[in-house]
Amino acid sequence: MLEPRALAYFAAGIGAGLTIMGGAAGIGRLAAAAMEGIARQPNSAGDIRAAMILGAGLIEGVTFFALIVAILLVLAVK
Secondary structure (H helix, E strand, C coil): CCCCCHHHHHHHHHHHHHHHHHHHHHHHHHHHHHHHHHHHHHHHHHHHHHHHHHHHHHHHHHHHHHHHHHHHHHHCCC
């Protein structure tokens, strides 16, 4: 039988890995869509870039929050 602390470490590692992969995939898709939009409408590059930066910031915020939850999972188990 595994100890609760070992399971918490395992879950935190899996959670942190999935969080980073999800954040990277989200930002990658966001950048690809923004580049495609700029290629189609070069006149609105500033608006697209601003929306992309805002979206990337929100994605990184959620990713950071999920990493904090994974760290707290490890620290909460005694």
